[in-house]
Amino acid sequence: MKLxxxxxxxxxxxxxxxxxxxxxxxxxxxxxxxxxxxxSELTGWLxxxxxxxxxxxxxxEQVSAEIRQEADVLIVVGVGGSFLGARAILDxxxxxFGRQMQGIEVIYVGQNMSGAYINQLxxxxxxxxxxxxxxxxxxxxxxxxxxxxxxxxxxxxKYGEQEAARRIIVxxxxxxGILKGIADKAGYRQFVIPDDIGGRFSVLTPxxxxxxxxxxIDIRALMAGAKQAAEELDxxxxxxxxxxxxxxxxxxxxxxxxxxxxxxxxxxxxxxxxEWWKQLFGESEGKDKKGLYPSTVNFSTDLHSIGQFIxxxxxxxxxxxxxxxxxxxxxxxxxxxxxxxxxxxxxxxxFNEINAxxxxxxxxxxxxxxxxxxxxxxxxxxxxxxxxxxxFFMKACAISAYLLDVNPFDxxxxxxxxKKMLELLDK
Amino acid sequence: MKLxxxxxxxxxxxxxxxxxxxxxxxxxxxxxxxxxxxxSELTGWLxxxxxxxxxxxxxxEQVSAEIRQEADVLIVVGVGGSFLGARAILDxxxxxFGRQMQGIEVIYVGQNMSGAYINQLxxxxxxxxxxxxxxxxxxxxxxxxxxxxxxxxxxxxKYGEQEAARRIIVxxxxxxGILKGIADKAGYRQFVIPDDIGGRFSVLTPxxxxxxxxxxIDIRALMAGAKQAAEELDxxxxxxxxxxxxxxxxxxxxxxxxxxxxxxxxxxxxxxxxEWWKQLFGESEGKDKKGLYPSTVNFSTDLHSIGQFIxxxxxxxxxxxxxxxxxxxxxxxxxxxxxxxxxxxxxxxxFNEINAxxxxxxxxxxxxxxxxxxxxxxxxxxxxxxxxxxxFFMKACAISAYLLDVNPFDxxxxxxxxKKMLELLDK
Numbered sequence: 143m144k145l146x147x148x149x150x151x152x153x154x155x156x157x158x159x160x161x162x163x164x165x166x167x168x169x170x171x172x173x174x175x176x177x178x179x180x181x182s183e184l185t186g187w188l189x190x191x192x193x194x195x196x197x198x199x200x201x202x203e204q205v206s207a208e209i210r211q212e213a214d215v216l217i218v219v220g221v222g223g224s225f226l227g228a229r230a231i232l233d234x235x236x237x238x239f240g241r242q243m244q245g246i247e248v249i250y251v252g253q254n255m256s257g258a259y260i261n262q263l264x265x266x267x268x269x270x271x272x273x274x275x276x277x278x279x280x281x282x283x284x285x286x287x288x289x290x291x292x293x294x295x296x297x298x299x300k301y302g303e304q305e306a307a308r309r310i311i312v313x314x315x316x317x318x319g320i321l322k323g324i325a326d327k328a329g330y331r332q333f334v335i336p337d338d339i340g341g342r343f344s345v346l347t348p349x350x351x352x353x354x355x356x357x358x359i360d361i362r363a364l365m366a367g368a369k370q371a372a373e374e375l376d377x378x379x380x381x382x383x384x385x386x387x388x389x390x391x392x393x394x395x396x397x398x399x400x401x402x403x404x405x406x407x408x409x410x411x412x413x414x415x416x417e418w419w420k421q422l423f424g425e426s427e428g429k430d431k432k433g434l435y436p437s438t439v440n441f442s443t444d445l446h447s448i449g450q451f452i453x454x455x456x457x458x459x460x461x462x463x464x465x466x467x468x469x470x471x472x473x474x475x476x477x478x479x480x481x482x483x484x485x486x487x488x489x490x491x492x493f494n495e496i497n498a499x500x501x502x503x504x505x506x507x508x509x510x511x512x513x514x515x516x517x518x519x520x521x522x523x524x525x526x527x528x529x530x531x532x533x534f535f536m537k538a539c540a541i542s543a544y545l546l547d548v549n550p551f552d553x554x555x556x557x558x559x560x561k562k563m564l565e566l567l568d569k
Numbered sequence: 570m571k572l573x574x575x576x577x578x579x580x581x582x583x584x585x586x587x588x589x590x591x592x593x594x595x596x597x598x599x600x601x602x603x604x605x606x607x608x609s610e611l612t613g614w615l616x617x618x619x620x621x622x623x624x625x626x627x628x629x630e631q632v633s634a635e636i637r638q639e640a641d642v643l644i645v646v647g648v649g650g651s652f653l654g655a656r657a658i659l660d661x662x663x664x665x666f667g668r669q670m671q672g673i674e675v676i677y678v679g680q681n682m683s684g685a686y687i688n689q690l691x692x693x694x695x696x697x698x699x700x701x702x703x704x705x706x707x708x709x710x711x712x713x714x715x716x717x718x719x720x721x722x723x724x725x726x727k728y729g730e731q732e733a734a735r736r737i738i739v740x741x742x743x744x745x746g747i748l749k750g751i752a753d754k755a756g757y758r759q760f761v762i763p764d765d766i767g768g769r770f771s772v773l774t775p776x777x778x779x780x781x782x783x784x785x786i787d788i789r790a791l792m793a794g795a796k797q798a799a800e801e802l803d804x805x806x807x808x809x810x811x812x813x814x815x816x817x818x819x820x821x822x823x824x825x826x827x828x829x830x831x832x833x834x835x836x837x838x839x840x841x842x843x844e845w846w847k848q849l850f851g852e853s854e855g856k857d858k859k860g861l862y863p864s865t866v867n868f869s870t871d872l873h874s875i876g877q878f879i880x881x882x883x884x885x886x887x888x889x890x891x892x893x894x895x896x897x898x899x900x901x902x903x904x905x906x907x908x909x910x911x912x913x914x915x916x917x918x919x920f921n922e923i924n925a926x927x928x929x930x931x932x933x934x935x936x937x938x939x940x941x942x943x944x945x946x947x948x949x950x951x952x953x954x955x956x957x958x959x960x961f962f963m964k965a966c967a968i969s970a971y972l973l974d975v976n977p978f979d980x981x982x983x984x985x986x987x988k989k990m991l992e993l994l995d996k
Contacts, residue, residue, distance in 0.1 A: 222873030239693035257899030257920030266666035428878025446649030451855025453982030472684035493684030503989030555880030562930030
């Protein structure tokens with residue numbers, strides 16, 4: 143079964159994104175496929191889902207069962223790739239309301255430098271049972287390091303050093319780094335971030351898996367979806383590889399002068415998935431003065447906001463519509479005898495059904511407005527298909543960066559503000 | 570006191586955004602100032618804060634006190650300009666955690682067509698005391714109309730028709746429209762959306778004020794800030810009008826080929842304010858194939874995501890940094906005798922202080938990377954200064970659209986997807 147092969151398609155008028163144009167990249171793509179396979183650095187994610195991680199998954203499941211048993215709140219300390227992936231999956235698959243009442247509540251800290259945020263967080267958890275998962279390859283990034291310093295003091299004050307040591311779980315390098323040193327000395331339990339997997343490609347390692355498992359999301363289904371993607375998308379031929387097709391489509395549009403790729407979803411729970419996608423593509427492609435600017439919208443909401451710009455504004459963007467055919471739950475339009483709003487003709491139809499039509503209507507309207515539209519459809523919004531989609535985007539992203547002739551796996555520009563900040567702090 | 574006059578400034582290298590260049594717009598701006606003053610349609614917001622709304626504010630305060638007394642949850646039904654403004658203020662000024670435990674919880678519905686969202690919402694509020702505020706000029710937009718149909722059935726089922734009628738408050742047109750008809754027939758209390766104020770300019774009318782007041786935010790301080798802005802920014806001279814200066818700066822950058830304006834904040838509670846800003850500028854400017862694409866980031870979080878792109882990627886964007894010198898609460902870095910993370914040199918400094926330095930470092934780093942940076946600084950993140958800032962952006966936006974020679978007050982492109990959707994629904 144190829145999940146996407148029949149459902150990746152384009153709607154476009156007045157645009158050269160033709161099958162023929164795409165085909166011209168066949169040889170280039172095949173060469174890049176082998177380049178990626180043979181790359182020596184930071185490509186550990188490429189076949190990770192196909193390897194046997196049974197022992198690791200069991201260990202994560204055991205720790206996460208313990209967390210659910212002994213905590214109300216799991217505080218995840220991390221920034222960038224250390225939390226965006228877990229948050230993406232958690233938000234997509236947990237209920238919209240009352241998250242803090244349904245088993246474990248996952249709260250993120252260390253991703254910002256807001257004093258109000260951490261101050262209010264520490265007040266919020268004062269009566270709650272807490273576990274901490276601090277996630278950092280080095281332990282040296284200032285925002286999470288300061289947040290962890292605060293959380294460590296809090297935990298030791300609340301539980302004493304010994305019990306705090308049981309309730310702090312570290313995800314870090316196997317051998318080196320500040321955080322590794324702290325964890326060894328204090329005797330914290332540790333999960334390893336593989337050396338050959340960079341932050342934004344790490345969601346399917348313990349980095350993302352532990353917080354996700356703590357919220358009782360099925361990480362084996364997630365990994366099974368990723369595995370299926372890794373197998374299907376291992377195909378060197380452009381024609382049979384949807385990730386490569388997507389990479390080529392967006393590259394052609396970039397070459398034609400489009401500046402922005404707008405990822406659009408129709409389910410609000412995907413907003414944080416969007417944030418993961420933005421880091422993945424923005425950090426991988428945005429270098430050497432190149433790259434599509436990754437932006438995201440959630441419809442219908444944003445049809446009544448940025449929708450006007452998409453339809454009629456500067457013709458600098460194309461859209462990638464992400465659609466899940468089936469969503470966890472639904473709601474049926476009720477009949478109203480008064481029918482004062484004139485909507486009885488929709489009674490009996492469901493919100494998700496109408497939402498799917500709004501997706502179709504949006505694609506048609508935007509295409510008529512001259513906006514190229516790529517569509518990605520998946521059968522169901524669940525752990526399996528999210529795992530598939532995550533791998534799909536990672537693979538497409540690596541090849542996209544190669545098409546731009548940039549290194550998908552470094553991020554030299556992130557250091558610039560850190561350096562300036564340290565200078566200002568007079569270190 | 571001019572709030573912004575000394576704190577709007579630019580940091581830019583290799584960029585022609587000079588004082589001299591800005592001055593060249595003096596006559597144009599003066600002419601556009603009078604054009605806006607004399608415009609006959611949809612400019613009611615322009616002097617609204619300077620008018621006496623005492624009776625209205627008192628009425629809103631009374632109803633909102635009643636809501637706080639008799640409800641745990643206020644459901645706001647609306648889309649686009651009917652909810653983005655209220656949500657922006659509410660998120661900026663209410664605590665980060667446990668919002669549902671601190672007085673009233675405000676929840677939005679009708680801004681999306683997710684069946685899961687409304688289904689889970691109705692389950693979430695089953696044991697809670699509920700008020701509904703439905704906000705729509707016409708009542709004809711499908712998403713909020715369907716959500717209101719559902720909420721109305723829910724309220725009548727829960728409370729009976731009579732008590733539901735007391736608990737449903739309508740903000741709509743004074744005379745016409747579907748929602749007005751429903752409200753009259755059912756005897757719902759009504760607040761009026763002024764005829765001469767469009768959705769995205771309506772946050773300082775009952776549209777935004779009632780939900781904000783319900784959460785016990787000081788709407789008089791909000792209006793006082795807006796009033797001060799309306800007075801200060803009524804100055805026709807570019808030199809003495811920061812809103813016009815900002816409009817000219819962004820226009821010059823647009824003319825130079827920049828495609829994206831990136832509004833950046835350093836406090837996560839401003840994320841929803843960003844969404845309001847995106848609608849304001851995107852819908853006002855994005856027409857006739859023109860306009861800057863409005864995008865937003867929250868730092869430090871996004872420095873570890875899209876930061877790489879900003880620093881080193883396609884040189885198509887400029888940044889507008891929004892900074893509040895003082896935030897509600899703060900947190901001090903603790904000393905740790907072990908100092909295993911090497912951060913004791915920061916002990917005694919506060920997160921907000923370090924955050925302000927990260928703002929400075931970011932501006933320097935991005936400017937060195939060739940990104941033009943406009944800075945907007947306000948003394949304090951509170952209702953007064955948010956009111957000021959909201960008006961500042963509305964005025965700057967109207968003049969910006971005039972500079973592009975487009976109508977700031979219409980949104981013809983929003984109809985396109987609606988039309989397609991209705992066709993698909995076989996109406």
